[in-house]
Amino acid sequence: MVFPGDANHHGTLFGGVGLAHLDKVAFLAAARHARRPTVTASCERIDFAAPARIGEMVEATGRVVRVGRTSMGVEVDLWAEAPVSGERRLCTRGVFNMVAPRQEGQGDLPPLPANGQNVGDGWLRAVEMVFPAWTNHYGTLYGGDALKLMGKAAFVCATKEARAVMVMAASNRIDFSESIREGDMIELASRATKVGRSSITIEVELWSEALLTGERRRSAVAEFVMVAVDKAGRSSPIAKPENSPPGHGFAA
Template sequence: MQLIDMVFPGDTNHHGTLFGGVALAHMDKVAFLAASRHGRAPFVTAASEKIDFAAPARAGDLVEVTGQVVRVGRSSLDVEVELVAEAPVTGERRLCTRGRFTLVAQKGPDTRLPLPQIGARVDIDHGILRLADMVFPGQTNHYGTLYGGDALKMMGKAAFIAATRHARAVIVMAASDRIDFTSPIREGEMVELVAAVRMTGRSSVRVEVALSAENLLSGDRRHAATALFTMVSVGPDGRSRPIAGE
């Protein structure tokens, strides 16, 4: 399970580094998603081990948070979570912190115990960017489904990260093609974004982003939207500049 986000000024302290509380919130969210996908049950966080911060994540960095289920009991499990900061242009990466979270499945009609045991580990394909997130009440309309604008924000962020990692340059969005929403995404569901670079020009990158919804209890998945974004490398003057190696 992987979540990638940007460190914006509103998430930093007076030193210009990521608030520890924001980092812990990212880690807890990833732990919850990893647990829910594994156990298909309503989980709550019961505890976390002592978490030491070894390096800061600075404003403008990417933060990559990954979680892996490492222990399963009858109704509880442990998720090991790692948070890494990455400088978008240089690609320099720093391990900021690592921790273990214990989550417990709440008993009820949707909970099947004992929880399933750990299966084979799935390696991340680093050629394809996969991001996961949750849909919370503040992101939904009066129908209880994700706002189209918030879906576009997620897709645009995925395109930006994929293009930046591909070009290792300062990237801005130049255009997006028509986007058709084929299925609503409901409150409490997980969204998964898959972004892949489809074409690289002299100073531009075309990124395809697919958006899917997943019910965390049943595992049912639906394709929600697909879009193509044109991202452009720019210099200090704001004008397009060639991508190195192109």
């Protein structure tokens, strides 16, 4: 989400913040491919084609397009999406060159997979990196920041499902089962499990992944109730989509 703290004096996403998103996604894509320490070496031409405005969602995607002996090229895109209308526009595109130096006993980087496309499974997914500012005195992800990320994931999922202004009405249950360490990648998977007249129940899973080993753990799971509201802040009916996916029953 583009909040005011991410924007410039024009009310649009500050270019430096956009570049930080892209660099982070390039790092995660390259590190997951290499499974060894990875750093940014350079970035090629970055084109800013359109702005992302305050209140819009941004989606940063990256994929490894070139692999050498110790270097990788990652193509990154940044899209903006208007939450209510669903209008999408490509804001920024570029290529980041990432390097994963050999350590003793290691060979060249693995080649590109023959088919890198992911099959949709009904979950909306987002990734983040656990940096020191998010950790507690034990060196693990602070619970408050985990809740913040899960709440944001629930908001984005509900907004994309309803195409309405959504607010959080309740968190039914939150279970923490595994700690998340500094340097781990976290994946937030969210989906709508029930759609009522004006509310949507969202299930959110928080997964952690050790980038060097690929070990994955489901660290937390939560359920949030999100409600559509009008301009006065009162609950508002959700318009039923023409082709709602199976299992998203509309309750009276």
